[in-house]
Amino acid sequence: MTIHDAPTRPPARRPVSRSAQRSNRQARDHQRRSRRDGVSWFGYLVLTIGVLGALAPLYWMFVVGSNDSSAISQFPPVLVPGGSFFDNLSFVQERVPFARSILNSAIVAVAVAALQVFFCSLAGYAFAKLHFRGRGVLLVAVVGTMAIPSQLGIVPMYMIMSELGWVDSLQALIVPGAVSAFGVFWMRQVVIGSIPDELIEAARVDGCGTFRTYRSVVLPNIRGSAAVFGLFTAMAAWNDFLWPLVILNSPEHFTSQVAIQQLRTQYTIDYSVVMTASVIATVPLLLLFLLAGKQLVAGIMEGAVKG
Template sequence: MTQTQPHAPIPTKTTPQGVTVRVRRPPTGGDPSAPASGRRTRSLRRAADRSTGGTPATPLVYLTLAVSVLLAAAPLYYMVVMASRPNSDITSLPPPLTPGSQLGPNLSRVLANQDVMFGQAMVNSVLVAGAATVSVVVLSALAGFAFAKLRFKGRNALLLIVIGTMMIPVQLGLVPLYMLMGKLGLAGTLPSALLPFLVSGFGVFMMRQYAAQAIPNELIEAARVDGASTTRIFFSVVFPILRPAAAVLGLLTFMERWNDFLWPYLTLDADHPTVQVALSRLSGGYYTDQALVMAGTLLGTLPLVVVFIVFGRQIIGGIMQGGVKG
């Protein structure tokens, strides 16, 4: 007669309230927490991958990023190398790949050149690009908020007109703009390089799209219930939400105005150059000192680098938010 082995007693415990409950028996054959911990770790990793919308980083991804960074930084590094060398080294073979000792003297020669007026050109470009950036960001945010959240007659027609201005080539309006600046008595002065670019159709459309997606109507209605005016709603509620998009628009506008050559070349006189006009003077004539051109290019690039470093976090945040919302 076969004897059956008695079952192990079921473990129980008593709660402080006097209730007896069963305790789940841990699995046999190893560490009880290992399987659950492993499953939990894998599930957390999968959840993190789903939340970021991507795949885990692999060595190939890091290698691709490293190569991309090197390719992007190579022109800047070569510009520094050429700006720190004498002109004779630039045409030598093989070309130099390490910085030289002439960076300071070359920069001093660029700034001391009275025919180029590079220092004055830097100041003029900062004034024009900075004023245009502030104006475009503020006016575009105001107009974008109005087109996205305010209801008024002819709103859609006005928005179509704004979009239509983006289809007109800039070169088509150079002659009428120059004639207008001449009639206003501003031809040859610094304001003539600024006035045509105080507002941007692209900026209005960009801010309108961002405001329509990022700002809920309930938030504006709640502010109105609290007694806030439209102006108060914009500056206290709307503009803080639009800040990432405003940072992106500000960087694009600053770069566009800083790198503009044709319009300042047409409308400004020799005493009011911008950076791009001054660089064209460095490379003009029968003999071009390429080391000076590279040194001037390095000086002209530094403000853009500084702007990106200062506002980089908001710029990248705005691009990421725009990509997610799109």
């Protein structure tokens, strides 16, 4: 072997200084932050566009309601609120007792939401944790009723209300809406996902009966989901139109949706007046969502984490 055939050693790597390592680490962190900030700004942009798209119909409704009836057919469209909102509101109150109808809707919505939260959670607890004969068959029957259109029950329900003497009364809106198949199924799934069987057994060992277990163990653990369910139930009861239109006859018993329908005449519709009433009927729901926003988010996050 000659000196030229000797194996060559790779050049030694120079040790990287601490300052260079720190600079590389800072550069990588800055690059990650830049990508994360870019994604965040894009997400904020998408959310902003979505919020503006959701608020646009409400703003347009207020613009039309604060102008005269010609504003809805003008081109280019009117985009600035006018000064006729309170005049239109006075006309609405002259045509129908609209303040009373708002109160009626609030009574019905609160009562239906409270009753559904109680009865549906109670039934959901029974289907989830109690063992009794025919539980599976009864659950299938309850869930199967969701496939039946609600319009099919209007005539039989009207006949029942007539026999009870409840036609043209608010209890005809509250009592039939006190429980729903969807609510029972929803609360059953919530109880199954939120409350382990060991907790129920521990309550029974401590001497709790069935209802006391429901009150002391079940309700506190499903409070967030029950609040979400109650919120959406109240919104559905507030916006219900067909059944109140059928069962109510007197203006003093009208709900807000029926009162708005009464603003149209036989041949014409004053859209500015209708939009004014619609704005007033929407405000309570917006306030409800603003006041219950934290509870709503907490309930949704609770279901997402436990699911």
